Amino acid sequence: MSRRGPLVGEFFMNGDIACAEGGISAGCRFFAGYPITPATEVAERMSSRLPEVGGIYIQMEDELASMNAILGASWAGVKAMTATSGPGFSLMMENLGLGIMLETPCVLVNIQRAGPSTGLPTLTGQGDMMQARWGSHGCYGIIALSPTSPQECYQHTIKAFNLSEKYRIPVLVMADEIVGHMGEKVVIPPPEDIPLTPRRKPTVSPEEYLPYKPDADLIPPMANAGEGYRFHVTGLTHDERGYPVMTAEAQDRLVRRLVDKIEKNKADIIEIEEDGIDGADVVVCSYGISARVSQFAVERARDEGIKVGMLRLVTVWPFPEETIRKIAKRIKAFVVPEINCGQIALEVERCAGGAANTILVPHMGGSAHRPETIIDAIRRAVR
Amino acid sequence: MKRDEIILGGFGGQGIILAGYIMGKGASLFDKKHATHIQDYGPEARGGACRTEVVISDSRISYPYIDNPSILAVMSQEAYTKYSPRMRQDTVLLIDENLVKPKRRKHNRLFAIPATRIAQELGRTAVANVVMLGFITAVTKVVSVEAMKQAVLESVPKGTEELNMKAFDRGYSYGLEKLKTAEGEGK
Structure with a gap:
């Protein structure tokens, strides 16, 4: 099997493929997905590219499993992404919420098509913008980017990974069918010119580590499973130890922080x-x-x-x-x-x-x- | 600002979208112009109508769609019927004469090639799209021949380069001949 690293140079590619290459450049080494028009080319590209760079591609049984698989991969310490569209995006909503609750860095690319339901599988739409904001149940902050070209599909996917690591949150790349299927020139810089945000690791000993104790900027450092730190995650409302606490006070503390970690860092996140x-x-x-x-x-x-x-x-x-x-x-x-x-x-x-x-x-x-x-x-x- | 607008139309399976991709790639990477390639197809795996639009410009392209193409190349009767009404007075129309019967009197810049038959002679119907690309390159010069050849070479499956180059050359020389004999067949 030929082994190639991230591409470098000028390429003529569509937005879907550019999202995949952006993932590769950002260090993504795990993709779990379920092919769906018009996002299939992201999965297709990843299925051939990830083995070349020592990563893993899995075609899952559906979109629920796809979203969960990337959360698991991220907890194991691997940068992970998925891509979907239309009904697949709806199916990912529940576990997107799990990713938000578990503060799990990962990237979800949505190549939007026209809905509702099966709608126009091969044609464009931007009807998922509010779903991107509020699609999973409960209150939370979210980050979503909107590329206008294959070049931006590449860059936004890298940016999405960086923001997801920095703020410990799933980040959405909300492209659409036209941009996803549009061919244009994409310039890919050498890896040393691409700034990547590393995962924030605990600075305390395993005995002192509290998995959900935030730093001053409201983001908790994240130990990967298997690094010697206690590992416990739950979708239930939890305290700083990660254990379920079923009270209004614990809910207030946690959910307020999930909202505020985005809200109070808006100036850093927003780009116009x-x-x-x-x-x-x-x-x-x-x-x-x-x-x-x-x-x-x-x-x-x-x-x-x-x-x-x-x-x-x-x-x-x-x-x-x-x-x-x-x-x-x-x-x-x-x-x-x-x-x-x-x-x-x-x-x-x-x-x-x-x-x-x-x-x-x-x-x-x-x-x-x-x-x-x-x-x-x-x-x-x-x- | 020079803006060339090309619509390629046919049915699924002919490689229409790949042809548009190759054209955009040639213009963008090797002629160093701005190029945008968009595709339009239905949910059918093959056989449905499909279209690709390529805009080539000296400046940045914000709007990627084409209303009235400067070049229209069609490889199915349906595509001809659908897109020929969108032609301008000076639109260059290129057809696969095995698959399209045009209303000749209506077009003053019509160029026809038996692209599918040439592809069959070469042993693979699948390269008809590349024959067409060679033909378009010769007649319209919208992308330089060097750029287009390079783009074909880099876009076709490994092991088929030689066949595709033959297909391109056949279409290209057919186009040069046509240019010599007439400005357009409709006249």
């Missing part, structure tokens, strides 16, 4: 791109493939003399509330194109708090927006 927002009357806020179509529309609208800015959400969760709040005070309206019937638009509207209008440009899925639809909305917004 702004273009021409100063002096704009209207700002188009979008993400993923819709952000690319929006950018095209924004440039056409500027040709007409409209003062329009662009705000692209690189991370969608946690949501850049402060940014929206500040911009809202200076503009007439936000225009929010997304391939669903209004999910992120609700967040924008909430944060704008009435200071600016929010105009949703919905799309039920199956393709990207027509640029004219977005240009029309921009024209309406300045009126």
Whole structure:
């Protein structure tokens, strides 16, 4: 068997394959998944690449098992990921919650297709954005990224691994079918130029170690199973020892921290791109493939003399509330194109708090927006 | 800004999407231009309509879709019927004449090649897409011949390089001949 390490150089590849290569570059050495269009190519690539780099690929019986397997791998000390779409994402929700409760670093790639149910397996959608935020039961913080190109699929997967290790949380890469199946140039730097976040290990002796005792930034160091430290995890509400405690006080302490470790570190996590927002009357806020179509529309609208800015959400969760709040005070309206019937638009509207209008440009899925639809909305917004 | 917009259409199993991928790869990696390749197919394993769109540009491509292609290459009657109404006045239309019967009077820049028959002569129907790529390269020059050949070599299964190069060369020389004899057959 030929053995190759991470790729280096320029490649023409689609977003799915770029997610897989991003995983390899980030040090992912375990993938458990169940193939599903349009995410199959991620699994396919991993099935051939992981053995080349000394990793393990397992095709599981379903998505519930896939999500659980990567949690187990992560606890054994291996960086792990899975990829899915549509119904598979729904099936992963329960164990995504387990990963959040157990504070388990791992990466879940969702190449979104149009739903509900089986929907349009081969065609695009962005209908899982709220599911990414709230899809598992209970309260929690979450991190989700939204790539717009194969190059970003590669980079975001690495970023997702780094954030997952830093904040001990499953991180979602919320791509979509167009980006996943789109071929473009991907530049892969040499491994020494890719910063990787190592797992935070305990600094105390095994006798003193409390598996869920956080450092000052609310993140607990993590001992892998088999390293000599006591190992106990449970989905039940637990104390710093990791043992179940069935009280409102323990629940408050734990869940508040699960929320706060993301909330209080938002400034470090959130990444946005702004273009021409100063002096704009209207700002188009979008993400993923819709952000690319929006950018095209924004440039056409500027040709007409409209003062329009662009705000692209690189991370969608946690949501850049402060940014929206500040911009809202200076503009007439936000225009929010997304391939669903209004999910992120609700967040924008909430944060704008009435200071600016929010105009949703919905799309039920199956393709990207027509640029004219977005240009029309921009024209309406300045009126 | 120069922006070439190519739609390739046919049915599943002909290698239409691979052909688009090869074209995008050639333009991007070897001609050093910006290129975006998108694909569109149905849930059928094979036989369903499929299409690929390639945008090649000197500048960054934000919108990857094509309304009115500058080049349309079709390898099925269904694809011809579906996409030919989207042609512009100056769109170059390329067809596999074994599979597509065009309304000739309607097109002033039509180039036809028996791509599937040539592929059969070479012993593998599967290389018809690469014959077509050679033909497109010769007629439209949208990607340089060196870049396209390199992209074909790097994209086809190991052990089939020689056959694919033969297929490309056959399509390419057929295209050069066509260019010599006529600007377009419709005239």
